Amino acid sequence: MQNKTNYLALLAFIAMHLGCILIFFMTWNITALVVFLSTFFIRTFALTAGYHRYFAHKSFQTTRTFQFILALVGSWASQNGPLWWSGHHRYHHIHSDKKTDLHSPKNGFVQSHVSWVFDARHDSVDPKFTKDWVKFPELVWIDKYCHLSFTLYLIGLFILGSAISYAYPSLETSGIAFVLWGGIFSTVLLYHTTFSVNSICHIFGKKDFNTGDDSRNNWLIALLTFGEGWHNNHHKFAYSVRNNIKFWQIDITYIILSVLKKFRIVWDFKEPRKTVD
Numbered sequence: 001m002q003n004k005t006n007y008l009a010l011l012a013f014i015a016m017h018l019g020c021i022l023i024f025f026m027t028w029n030i031t032a033l034v035v036f037l038s039t040f041f042i043r044t045f046a047l048t049a050g051y052h053r054y055f056a057h058k059s060f061q062t063t064r065t066f067q068f069i070l071a072l073v074g075s076w077a078s079q080n081g082p083l084w085w086s087g088h089h090r091y092h093h094i095h096s097d098k099k100t101d102l103h104s105p106k107n108g109f110v111q112s113h114v115s116w117v118f119d120a121r122h123d124s125v126d127p128k129f130t131k132d133w134v135k136f137p138e139l140v141w142i143d144k145y146c147h148l149s150f151t152l153y154l155i156g157l158f159i160l161g162s163a164i165s166y167a168y169p170s171l172e173t174s175g176i177a178f179v180l181w182g183g184i185f186s187t188v189l190l191y192h193t194t195f196s197v198n199s200i201c202h203i204f205g206k207k208d209f210n211t212g213d214d215s216r217n218n219w220l221i222a223l224l225t226f227g228e229g230w231h232n233n234h235h236k237f238a239y240s241v242r243n244n245i246k247f248w249q250i251d252i253t254y255i256i257l258s259v260l261k262k263f264r265i266v267w268d269f270k271e272p273r274k275t276v277d
Contacts, residue, residue, distance in 0.1 A: 004120040013118070016078075016191075019184040031173045032181045035161075039182035043190055046073035047085075048226045048253040055086035055133065059241035060257065061268040064136070071142045076153040078187050079194065081143030083133055087125030092198075093238055096213040103198040105214070113199035114191075154183045193224040201231035208245070209236040217249075227251030237272035245272060 026032065050070030053059045062070075071082040079085060088102060095101045102122060105112040116122060133139050142149060161178025164171060205216030215235040222229025222243075230243035230251065237245075242254035260266045 006118050006120045006123055010118045013114075013191075016184060016188055019180070020188055022180055023185055026177065026180060027172060029172055031171045032177060035173070035178055035181040036186050039157075040186040040190055043073060043077040043186075044193070044226050045253060045256060046070055047077050047079065047190075047194060048228055049257055050074045051079075051082055051085045052089065052228065053241060053253065053257075055082045056089040057239055058132075059239055059270045060261075060266045062266045066265055067136070068138050068142075071139055072149065075142050075146040075149040077190055077194075078147075078150045079191070081146035082139055083130040083143040084125050084146075086133070087129035088122065090129045091126065093235070096211075096215065096235065097202065105199055105202045109199055109203070112202065113195045154179055157182050193221070194228075196221050197225060197228045197231055201229055205229075205232070207232050209233070211235040219249075223250065223252075226253040226256075228253075233272075239270050240272040241269040242271070 051074045054062065054067070054070060074085070075081055092101060092103065097104045097106055099106070101107070102119075103112045103116045108115075127134070157178040158175035160175075161173055162175035164178075165174045201216050201218050201221055202214045203216070205218035205221075207216055209232055211232060213235060215232045217232045218229045220229065221231075227243045227250065228234070230245070230249050233245045233249070234240070234243045241257060242251050243249075244251035244254060257266055257269075261269065
């Protein structure tokens with residue numbers, strides 16, 4: 001199949017980045033910072049714990065309700081739905097850094113970082129990689145209407161920001177401010193922290209394990225992605241609920257999941273096996 005570009009997705013991606021120019025015309029205050037960081041934090045966790053460690057690797061168990069929440073909040077990251085995301089990630093682990101890998105730096109840095117997303121050949125995912133999730137109609141719905149979900153997220157931010165502005169004018173915010181800080185600026189940052197695992201973590205960093213690919217541990221990406229940057233560890237123990245192997249390797253996602261485990265929201269953690277590799 002000849003390469004074809006999904007121009008609608010590409011234009012939307014470009015528009016989001018152009019929207020970031022507005023950051024130079026926005027009011028910088030504590031409210032803006034809280035909105036920016038909280039929306040980045042919540043959606044990063046939904047991607048790392050939900051889309052990645054749960055939907056792609058089944059590294060822990062949870063209730064159907066929390067499963068739905070992870071899928072819904074993950075769709076607010078504007079990175080498509082949980083079936084699409086986890087299906088492509090499963091494919092990646094099978095083909096990691098081979099010519100058939102959708103986002104290997106061997107195909108070029110830009111391709112690995114983001115261009116593969118706009119290749120129309122990747123608009124769908126092989127059903128064999130998602131057959132365990134299609135039995136949940138709510139997940140199929142979120143996956144199908146992920147762009148609507150993100151649109152409703154933006155509308156929700158506008159309504160929330162407008163309400164807070166009306167009730168607490170001293171916070172100096174607005175509906176538009178909430179959309180920009182929580183829906184545009186933080187989303188663009190989230191794009192590139194997530195994409196950096198595909199690109200940077202297959203080029204720069206340390207290889208503690210021989211995994212047959214170029215996956216590497218990168219401490220900076222690990223901090224920005226709540227533990228996903230311990231990527232060589234992950235490719236060695238893809239089934240594991242945690243990516244940190246050494247005590248100093250910070251894995252924020254695992255820390256949060258460990259807290260949730262105490263409240264029985266999640267359980268049955270899969271831990272890495274001892275190895276001498």
